[in-house]
Amino acid sequence: MCFSTDIIHGGHTAIIQKAAALGELTIGMLTDEVVATYRRFPVLKYEERVKIIENIKGVSRVIPQNTLSHAENLRRLKPDYVVHGDNWVTGFQRPIRDEVIKILREYGGELIEYPYTKNEEYEKLELHQREQLAIPDMRRGRLKQLLAMKPLINAIEVHSGITGLIAEKTTVLQDGKTYQFDAMWSSSLCDSTAKGKPDIELLDMSTRLRTVDEIMDVTTKPIIVDGDTGGLTEHFVYNIRTLERMGVSATIIEDKTGLKKNSLFGADVEQTQDSIDNFCAKIAAGKAALKTKDFFLIARIESLILEKGMDDALVRAFAYVDAKADGIMIHSRQKDPAEIFEFCGKFRAKDTVTPLVVVPTSFNTVTEEEFARRGVNIVIYANHLTRSGFPAMQKTAEIILTNHRAKEADDMCMSINEIITLIPENY
Ligand code: SPV
Ligand code: MG
Numbered sequence: 182m183c184f185s186t187d188i189i190h191g192g193h194t195a196i197i198q199k200a201a202a203l204g205e206l207t208i209g210m211l212t213d214e215v216v217a218t219y220r221r222f223p224v225l226k227y228e229e230r231v232k233i234i235e236n237i238k239g240v241s242r243v244i245p246q247n248t249l250s251h252a253e254n255l256r257r258l259k260p261d262y263v264v265h266g267d268n269w270v271t272g273f274q275r276p277i278r279d280e281v282i283k284i285l286r287e288y289g290g291e292l293i294e295y296p297y298t299k300n301e302e303y304e305k306l307e308l309h310q311r312e313q314l315a316i317p318d319m320r321r322g323r324l325k326q327l328l329a330m331k332p333l334i335n336a337i338e339v340h341s342g343i344t345g346l347i348a349e350k351t352t353v354l355q356d357g358k359t360y361q362f363d364a365m366w367s368s369s370l371c372d373s374t375a376k377g378k379p380d381i382e383l384l385d386m387s388t389r390l391r392t393v394d395e396i397m398d399v400t401t402k403p404i405i406v407d408g409d410t411g412g413l414t415e416h417f418v419y420n421i422r423t424l425e426r427m428g429v430s431a432t433i434i435e436d437k438t439g440l441k442k443n444s445l446f447g448a449d450v451e452q453t454q455d456s457i458d459n460f461c462a463k464i465a466a467g468k469a470a471l472k473t474k475d476f477f478l479i480a481r482i483e484s485l486i487l488e489k490g491m492d493d494a495l496v497r498a499f500a501y502v503d504a505k506a507d508g509i510m511i512h513s514r515q516k517d518p519a520e521i522f523e524f525c526g527k528f529r530a531k532d533t534v535t536p537l538v539v540v541p542t543s544f545n546t547v548t549e550e551e552f553a554r555r556g557v558n559i560v561i562y563a564n565h566l567t568r569s570g571f572p573a574m575q576k577t578a579e580i581i582l583t584n585h586r587a588k589e590a591d592d593m594c595m596s597i598n599e600i601i602t603l604i605p606e607n608y
Contacts, residue, residue: 405429502532
């Protein structure tokens with residue numbers, strides 16, 4: 182059998198008993214990383230879940246299962262039977278089941294499925310676990326936990342409840358492995374764009390926090406907030422505490438000063454970089470204002486954007502780490518990732534621990550695997566839901582205007598049934 186659950190109820194013990202009656206029962210326990218990428222972050226860690234399940238009557242042993250696919254464990258153990266609920270006959274886990282059947286056939290094993298009974302009480306328990314994950318004190322430290330769990334985590338831009346739900350729920354099954362986004366990025370560019378405003382720190386803090394709150398209301402994943410320049414240090418020390426209290430996991434502030442413009446303009450517009458001393462003082466003040474050890478203050482270096490050179494970027498990186506920044510974000514608007522790679526190599530030669538963050542909007546050919554090899558820990562897809570949603574909406578508007586009716590736009594649109602059921606009533 183395979184298990185991932187962090188809530189054990191009568192439904193589980195009943196199926197365990199039936200499986201145990203067939204012989205010696207081995208449980209493949211899904212690791213935390215797998216659970217987090219196919220369902221939700223486990224409330225109980227792998228070791229805890231193993232301890233609970235190995236003490237249930239009928240369980241002979243518990244072994245790790247490193248993918249949603251059972252292939253590795255099945256080929257190694259060649260069990261006579263695989264026991265599972267019949268809830269995987271349709272839906273997301275169907276290919277996993279097909280693979281199990283194929284492997285069992287190779288050596289003459291058998292799949293035994295028991296009917297899966299929907300139970301409202303058990304569903305309430307699951308809902309309760311999800312709610313737990315959304316509580317600020319539970320959510321805040323999750324970025325730190327993920328960084329300890331995986332060499333590289335990814336985040337996708339969110340700017341509303343609905344984009345938050347996309348970040349929360351989108352799951353892909355590929356070659357027996359499951360993929361979900363680890364975290365969310367509240368982008369200043371996309372929050373401003375959604376409100377039809379330029380990305381120049383024009384949205385005030387209350388407006389930015391309102392968006393973050395709207396997203397947090399319907400999601401459980403950790404959130405990294407784009408803090409722009411952090412503003413005046415005297416204001417930043419208050420704002421960083423508000424973010425921490427809300428359950429945000431990190432903020433990234435960039436070393437610019439005065440009227441900030443979006444980095445992707447680069448040196449085409451006038452932008453001023455802060456002095457190292459001033460920015461270090463801002464980092465130190467922000468860190469001193471924090472109340473927990475869970476919240477990350479990440480310093481973002483604009484030297485490559487502003488064409489100040491690699492040496493300047495590196496000097497700043499080490500200074501910001503000395504000022505106690507919890508991470509470094511290096512930004513570039515070059516299509517060629519060479520300067521990002523050079524920075525990562527030179528930074529990692531001296532500092533192997535401080536998390537490194539990149540935003541590959543321009544250098545978008547680099548895979549996460551390659552970033553991980555270069556020592557990057559967080560990859561942020563900073564604007565992609567905005568950039569993909571906008572052309573779809575614009576095209577639909579044009580089609581309606583062209584045809585003087587909406588029928589021709591139907592193919593571009595979700596069905597009415599899908600839209601009215603998109604949001605479950607008791608999320
Ligand atoms: C944002 O998403 O608002 C960012 C990243 O700050 S960038 O737009 O590349 O500057
Ligand atoms: Mg920004």
